[in-house]
Each structure stands twice: as structure tokens, then as C-alpha cells.
Amino acid sequence: MKLVYQQMVAFLIVTLSTLLVLGLIFIRFSTNMVYRNKWSSLEGYADSLYQQSIVTDPMTGNLKAVQISGLQNSEKLLTDQRVHFTIYLQNNVIAYPKQNISPKINKEQWAKLRKGKVVTSKSDTKQFSAGRVRPMTEVMKPYLNSKRQVICVISVGSPVSNIQSDVQKIRYNLWIAAGFSALVAVIAAFFLSRYTANRINRLRAAAHKVANGDFDVTVPTGGRDEIHDLSVDFNRMSKSLKTSNAEVQRQEQRRREFMADAVHEMRTPLTTINGILEGMQYGALPEDSQEESIELMQRETKRLIRLVNDNLDYERIRTNSITLNKTNINIKEVVDRIYSQIKNKADEVHDDLIVTVDPNLTVLADYDRFVQIMFNIIQNAIQFTSDGKVEVSGSADDKNTEIVISDTGIGMSEEQLQNIWERYYKADASRMQTKGESGLGMAIVHQLVKAHDGTIKVSSEVGRGTTFKLTFPIAK
Numbered sequence: 001m002k003l004v005y006q007q008m009v010a011f012l013i014v015t016l017s018t019l020l021v022l023g024l025i026f027i028r029f030s031t032n033m034v035y036r037n038k039w040s041s042l043e044g045y046a047d048s049l050y051q052q053s054i055v056t057d058p059m060t061g062n063l064k065a066v067q068i069s070g071l072q073n074s075e076k077l078l079t080d081q082r083v084h085f086t087i088y089l090q091n092n093v094i095a096y097p098k099q100n101i102s103p104k105i106n107k108e109q110w111a112k113l114r115k116g117k118v119v120t121s122k123s124d125t126k127q128f129s130a131g132r133v134r135p136m137t138e139v140m141k142p143y144l145n146s147k148r149q150v151i152c153v154i155s156v157g158s159p160v161s162n163i164q165s166d167v168q169k170i171r172y173n174l175w176i177a178a179g180f181s182a183l184v185a186v187i188a189a190f191f192l193s194r195y196t197a198n199r200i201n202r203l204r205a206a207a208h209k210v211a212n213g214d215f216d217v218t219v220p221t222g223g224r225d226e227i228h229d230l231s232v233d234f235n236r237m238s239k240s241l242k243t244s245n246a247e248v249q250r251q252e253q254r255r256r257e258f259m260a261d262a263v264h265e266m267r268t269p270l271t272t273i274n275g276i277l278e279g280m281q282y283g284a285l286p287e288d289s290q291e292e293s294i295e296l297m298q299r300e301t302k303r304l305i306r307l308v309n310d311n312l313d314y315e316r317i318r319t320n321s322i323t324l325n326k327t328n329i330n331i332k333e334v335v336d337r338i339y340s341q342i343k344n345k346a347d348e349v350h351d352d353l354i355v356t357v358d359p360n361l362t363v364l365a366d367y368d369r370f371v372q373i374m375f376n377i378i379q380n381a382i383q384f385t386s387d388g389k390v391e392v393s394g395s396a397d398d399k400n401t402e403i404v405i406s407d408t409g410i411g412m413s414e415e416q417l418q419n420i421w422e423r424y425y426k427a428d429a430s431r432m433q434t435k436g437e438s439g440l441g442m443a444i445v446h447q448l449v450k451a452h453d454g455t456i457k458v459s460s461e462v463g464r465g466t467t468f469k470l471t472f473p474i475a476k
């Protein structure tokens with residue numbers, strides 16, 4: 001069932017059941033009211049009949065006489081109003097009217113009357129007139145002497161038809177009110193639920209778009225209800241889907257670029273090796289260049305192996321499948337060792353290698369992985385710096401060891417900085433062919449530092465140089 005109808009039905013059920021309960025209570029209450037009014041006026045008649053007809057001893061209050069003559073006038077008057085009365089004396093004797101009618105007060109009623117209580121009945125008393133039975137409402141009022149004994153009971157009755165017509169009117173009005181309220185409820189429910197359904201439909205349409213890959217959707221928010229909350233969450237979801245989709249596409253793009261580059265990169269050494277091997281096979285290589293050819297083949301093979309290894313390494317670190325054997329490592333010793341290995345390259349581009357680390361400063365890390373981190377950063381620094389300097393410094397507080405590697409090289413732009421931790425990222429793609437880089441160095445460094453629970457930050461300025469700041473926690 002559509003939401004609109006569901007809500008309309010729910011609204012109707014609530015409205016009608018409320019009306020029903022209230023209506024029943026109201027009808028009961030007003031019927032009782034009508035009866036009570038009737039009874040009090042009947043009681044009034046009884047009192048005036050008593051005064052007109054009953055003569056009592058002023059001392060004892062006992063009955064002296066019943067003056068029938070006064071009653072006959074009253075009877076005429078009351079008959080016009082369809083009021084009937086009977087006067088009973090003690091022992092159920094009827095003093096008026098004189099016709100031969102049987103007493104109608106039963107034992108229980110007498111018991112109450114003797115206690116001085118007025119007995120009322122709603123419609124169980126019947127009156128026979130012109131052959132028809134008419135339901136009556138009746139009041140029986142006892143009159144007592146000074147000893148509180150009943151001297152007479154006056155019963156006054158009136159047909160209930162006028163009462164019933166009053167009640168009927170109330171019922172009729174109630175029905176009209178119920179009908180009107182139900183109509184208002186249906187109309188209100190329709191508009192309210194259409195408003196809700198529209199908002200849900202808007203969300204549905206947006207969800208459809210997202211399902212079809214369009215993440216550029218936002219649904220309007222407003223109000224303070226659950227649909228508003230849902231809309232806010234939906235917008236947040238589509239936004240984050242958009243970001244992650246963009247991220248996936250960016251990664252995919254980078255992977256494709258890398259594949260293209262890697263294939264190209266691999267083809268060059270493979271073609272070189274293949275050419276040399278073919279030359280050897282057909283004896284086309286001059287004797288004296290054979291050693292040189294083998295060296296060339298070795299270099300090319302190493303390049304290939306490095307490319308493959310770097311990729312494997314990156315994946316292993318990223319998926320946490322390496323074990324770190326952490327020890328306290330003397331930083332200066334490591335930097336000195338790397339400097340001595342890399343000195344030739346630094347000399348080629350006239351870079352000064354400086355280390356200003358306290359000889360006692362240590363860092364808690366896996367030795368080989370720490371060397372790998374430092375080597376990659378220092379190697380980059382030398383690669384991208386000429387006629388400048390590369391400096392490593394270090395310090396420690398009670399939580400972390402900090403290592404800073406700075407160079408005075410070409411630096412990086414804002415965009416290059418943002419992508420530096422990305423796999424396969426090279427700021428200058430054309431360098432790949434000349435230097436054989438894979439753009440994996442920084443991605444590996446980033447993952448390794450993370451694996452050590454450390455942090456790595458980079459700041460750089462084009463033409464002025466780059467600074468890497470690493471921190472490693474001291475102990476757990």
C-alpha cells in the first residue's frame with residue numbers, strides 16, 4: 001500500500017476511535033444529565049402534590065387526611081403534560097387515584113423508601129394507555145413523620161419519549177461532528193502524507209542516480225525530522241562516494257600510467273639484452289666488446305629486478321605482511337654509512353653532505369627498514385639537488401625521536417607535494433626514461449614510517465629545496 005494511503009488510514013483510525021470513545025462518554029453523560037433534570041422536576045411535582053393533598057398532625061407529623069378534591073385539578077393540569085402520579089400510603093395502599101389499579105412498588109423499592117431515600121427509574125416502568133405500552137421514567141418520593149416513618153409515597157412518572165428525543169438530538173449532532181472530523185482528518189492526512197511521500201520520492205530519485213554512478217546529487221534538507229536526518233546522511237554519503245570514486249579513478253589512472261611506463265621501461269632493457277644475446281648467438285659481436293656487453297646486460301637486468309622488487313615490497317608493507325625487528329639504532333652511524341655509499345653521486349652533482357646528529361641519538365626501528373627509509377630520502381635529495389647541500393639533523397623529546405632531512409634542490413609545487421606519497425608518482429614523467437625511476441620510493445617510505453607508528457611530513461618550495469620531517473615513537 002502506498003505511503004499516502006497508509007498514513008490516511010492510520011489518521012482515520014486514530015480520529016474515529018478518539019471520536020467514538022469521546023462520543024460514547026459524552027452521550028452517557030448527557031443522557032444522565034437529561035434524566036437527572038427530569039427527575040428533579042418530577043420531584044418538584046411530587047412536593048407540590050404533597051402540599052396540596054396531604055394533611056398531617058403538626059406535632060407528630062402523622063397522616064391525618066388525604067384531600068382528594070385538590071388533586072383532581074392538579075391531575076388535569078399534569079395530564080396535559082403527560083405526567084401521571086400515584087399516592088401510596090403505608091402498606092402499599094393506593095390513596096390516589098381511586099381507580100382499581102395494582103400497586104407498582106416492589107419490596108426492594110419499599111426497603112429503600114423506608115430509609116427515606118428517593119427511588120428513581122429510567123424507563124423500566126411501563127404505562128398502558130390506549131392499548132399501547134409506553135416506557136416511563138419515574139420518581140418515588142417518601143414523606144416521613146417525626147419518627148422517620150413513611151406516612152406516604154408519591155410516585156410521579158412521565159413518558160421517556162421526550163427524553164429520548166433530546167438524546168436523539170445529541171446523537172445526531174455527534175454524528176455530524178464525527179463525519180466532519182473524519183473528512184478533515186482525511187484531507188489533512190492526504191496533504192501531510194503527500195508532503196512526506198514527496199520528500200521520500202526525492203530521496204529515492206537521488207538514490208537511483210547514485211546507483212547509476214552519478215555522485216553529483218544532493219537532496220534538499222529542512223525540518224527537524226528523521227527524513228531531514230536521512231537527507232543529511234544521504235548527502236554525506238554521496239559526497240564521500242564521490243570522493244572515494246574520484247580516488248579510485250585517480251589510483252586507476254595512476255596504475256594505468258605506471259603500467260604503460262613500466263612496460264616501456266621493461267621493453268628497453270629487454271630489447272637491449274635480446275639484441276646482445278642475438279649478436280652473441282650469430283657471432284656478430286666483436287671480441288673486444290664482449291665484456292662491455294655482458295656488463296650492459298647485467299645493468300639492465302638489475303634495473304628490471306629493482307622494478308619488480310620495489311613493487312613487491314610496496315605491496316607487502318602496505319598489507320602489513322612484513323615483520324619489524326625493532327632495536328635502538330644509532331642514527332649518525334646509519335647516515336654516515338649511506339653518505340659513504342652515495343658520495344660518488346653527490347660529488348658528480350657537487351652536493352655537500354652534512355650530518356648534524358648527536359652521535360648518541362638513537363631511534364627505535366627495524367634496522368634494514370630504517371636504512372631503506374633514510375636511503376630513499378637522501379637519494380632523492382641528491383637526485384633533485386645540484387651545487388647545493390643535503391643535511392640530516394636529529395633530536396628527541398620524551399615521546400619521539402625526530403629526524404629532519406633537508407636539501408637545497410629544485411623543490412616541489414603544491415600539487416607535487418600532495419601526490420608525493422602516491423605510488424608511481426613522478427613529478428617529472430619524462431625523467432623516467434633517463435633515470436629509470438619507478439616513483440615507488442616515497443610510497444614505500446610512507447608505508448614504512450606508518451608501519452613504525454611514526455609520522456612523515458614534507459614541506460617544499462620550488463627552487464629552494466625540500467624538507468622531510470620524520471618522527472618515531474621512543475617506546476611503547
Ligand SMILES: Nc1ncnc2c1ncn2[C@@H]1O[C@H](COP(=O)(O)OP(=O)(O)OP(=O)(O)O)[C@@H](O)[C@H]1O
Pocket residue numbers: 310376380381384407409410411412420425426427428436437438439440441442443466
Ligand atoms: N627531495 C626532493 N626534491 C624534489 N622533488 C622530490 C624530492 N623527493 C621526491 N621528489 C619528487 O617526488 C617524486 C617521487 O619520488 P619517489 O622517490 O617516490 O620516486 P622516484 O625517486 O622518482 O623513483 P624511485 O625512488 O622509485 O626510483 C619524484 O619523482 C620527484 O619528482
Ligand SMILES: [Mg+2]
Pocket residue numbers: 376379380437441442
Ligand atoms: Mg626516489
